[in-house]
Amino acid sequence: MEEKKSNQQMLAAEEEAFSSAARIKYYDIVIDKGRGAIITDVEGHDYIDLLASASSTNTGHAHPKVVKAIADQAARLIQYTPAYFANSQAARLAPRLAALAPISGPVEVAWGNSGSDANDAIIKFARAATGRQYIVSFTGAYHGSTYGSMTISSVTLNMSRKMGPLLPGVVKVPFPSPWDKLAGESDDQFVDRMYKAFLQPFETYLPAEEVAAIVIEPIQGDGGIIKVPQAYMERIYAFAKQNGILFAIDEVNQGMGRTGKWWSIQHFPGIEPDLMSVGKSLASGMPLSAVVGRKGIMEALGPAANVYTTAGNPVTAAAANATLDVIEEEHLVERSAKLGQKAKDFFDQEQAKYDFVGDARLYGLNGGISIVDPATGKGDVEATTKLMYRIFELGAIIISLRGNILRFQPPLVITEEQLDKAFAIIDQAFAELAAGKLSLPSNAEELGWE
Ligand SMILES: Cc1ncc(COP(=O)(O)O)c(C=O)c1O
Known part of the structure; x- marks a missing residue:
């Protein structure tokens, strides 16, 4: 022993x-x-x-239903790459996840192995669907550790130090964090000032008609669990809609019931994303993520543009089906x-x-x-x-x-x-x-x- x-x-x-x-x-x-x-x-x-x-x-750890789903599926089939053939677990999961998404109309999903690659996929699909290059993201954001997702992040210097050049075409605007509020500033004045800062790049060097997507965590996770003020969200959302910019949200950290709603964006009445990333708890911690979006956007890329050998693997998909069951039943x-x-x-x-x-x-x-x-x-x-x-x-x-x-x-x-x-x-x-x-x-x- x-x-x-x-x-x-x-x-x-x-x-x-x-x-x-x-x-x-x-x-x-x-x-x-x-x-x-x-x-x-x-x-x-x-x-x-x-x-x-x-x-x-x-x-929770080792939930008996999730454990059983993983064990049963592992005994039947651990892996056959979804890049070439469907498997019964992932085939069942895709429409379930699409139906849960806070997006009206037809929705499609594409699998990944991590929250990071799901955010890279947002960049890929958004650029393809709009024919535009720029992505706007926020200071304090954590979107992941692959080149695309780390480029749109800005939470610590160690995530970009020594590794440049990062992905081109990414512009960062200040996230409206409560500690950036000035002494004596009202909520409305704060939102006005932050929205002005958001607009500044668009007024000086960033043509709005060349921006593919705004990517935001509706409640910033690693940035400090900070909810975007509703009025600010409404303004940037309206700006996106007026300018044909896709509105993309990262639900990797705050999705799957974490915030007391299925998705953190559901804390923002009237706001509907075009694209979103999901990961982490999707399969109770097994490596499965997804980019979820409007069908038209998700059809903007052709085969092999977003495949990974193990993404949507039968065991992880079984874990995700069991996870959704547990969240619903309990x-x-x-x-x-x-x-x-x-x-x-x-x-x-x-x-x-x-x-x-x-x-x-x-x-x-x-x-x-x-x-x-x-x-x-x-x-x-x-x-x-x-x-x-x-x-x-x-x-x-x-x-x-x-x-x-x-x-x-x-x-x-x-x-x-x-x-x-x-x-x-x-x-x-x-x-x-x-x-x-x-x-x-x-x-x-x-x-x-x-
Ligand atoms: C909001 C958010 N997006 C994306 C990621 C990256 O996910 P992963 O570590 O699975 O690549 C994280 C991880 O902490 C996250 O908090």
Whole structure:
């Protein structure tokens, strides 16, 4: 029998052969198993998972229905490339996903292996359907790690540093983040100013008639769980419609029930995308993504323009069919909304209690909690690191965004008891920070996004 190794031993062995580009460091654990909202490391420590594998396991870890679907399908057929022949699972999934899309009229899908390639596909289909080259995206966005998707992202310098030239024809405009609001500025004035900044490229060097698509996360995920103001969304949407620009949304992080609705765009009455990307929780974390769009757009490219050998693989498609069943049968979208309200109430109470809780933005079981220096109101990275590390020590996994935002995204199946336990842990860590009892871990410099 193989000797049991500790977290540290396994990490040391891995480090020898593992690129530093492939992990954002947080805690020195090696995850061994998971069930529902609990994950267990190789030493047998349990943690309440408040990250849901970066929102890719909305149905929880090892959901029995998803496990069975994967096992049954693996025993029948693991792979036959959908690039050449259909398989029964993906053939069933395509119309299901098309029907779920928040797009009226005929809708088609094309499979990918990751959220990143689904966003590349948005660029490809949008350019093909419009015959235009430019793509407009937003600061603070995370769309993925392939050349196309990283070009339209802008969340950390490490995603473009040393790798240029990036994809040509991409223009970034400022995302309307609440912390960019000026002192004394009203919501309307803020939207006016941000919309002016959005228009600036179009008025100076970017001909609107050469823009294929605007790509946006309706609720920015890695940017800090920030919802676009409705009035701003309506303006850029109207601008897109007036100028024949496709309106494309990224639902990779915020889709699949995460926000208390199937899709985050459903928080914006009157806005309907032309194209969207889906991934992560689509197949409960198995590698399956999709670009979903209006039929006319999805027919703008011919065979081989968007095929991958394993995209729409039978096992991942079986996992996705089971995932949709679970979300429907267990009412996980409604559950996210209901428990999200409970979480909102909890974090609002914490905000009233602790002056370093700057803002708690929750949309379903999905939150960004800004930790600030009470004296200046500015983000406090050190305090955030102390907090997340203490929360980890107390038995829950939470990470940060932008250095000073706690990312709260548990699996949607988390029980109320587990949620209450997580709240007790978070409250304890907050109380200890307020009492000056927390210190930084020795490797604090290495942790989190740069
Ligand atoms: C909004 C969004 N889009 C795209 C991606 C990229 O997905 P993947 O890592 O599966 O390529 C992510 C991943 O975090 C994301 O949050």
